[in-house]
Amino acid sequence: MSVNQMKQVLEAMIQCHDALYKMAEQKRDAIKAGNAEAVGNITEKETPLVETLSRLEAQRAKVMGEDLGPGSEQASFSEWAAAILPEEKRDEWEKLYLELASRVYALKQANTLNQTLLRDSLLWVNLNLGLLKPQTHTLNNYHNPRVGQAPASVFSGRIDSRT
16 A cells, blocks of 8 residues: 555655656746736745645655654655665666656756846846946945045145255
């Protein structure tokens, strides 16, 4: 029974990652278009999927714990497959695992691209704001050190040799 549960969990995780990847593509297009409202809406839609993914991960850990014994919730898929699956079924499960891993990798790449696009957009906005409203910086070596002091008198006690 646990083998069927694990297969259902892995297939649900693949579907969840596919949905998140499609949303990441939509988010990329919204970022390129400069549509902040659409990016916010997509982010809100992602939240339930991320929560579902967390629940699926907890189920996966529970199945592993039941199959391999207490303390094995963090065991790898390979350890679980070696202990539970018959030799002739391992190739089929390895394909399922690799499919999930490729979906996770694709989602990670899409999210990294979106993060880079957002960071670059913010840099562009800050650059343009800086051009529109430049900051004036006072440099210590270009200001008059006597600002605010009374002017020196004509007869300051120095001898001027130029006269």
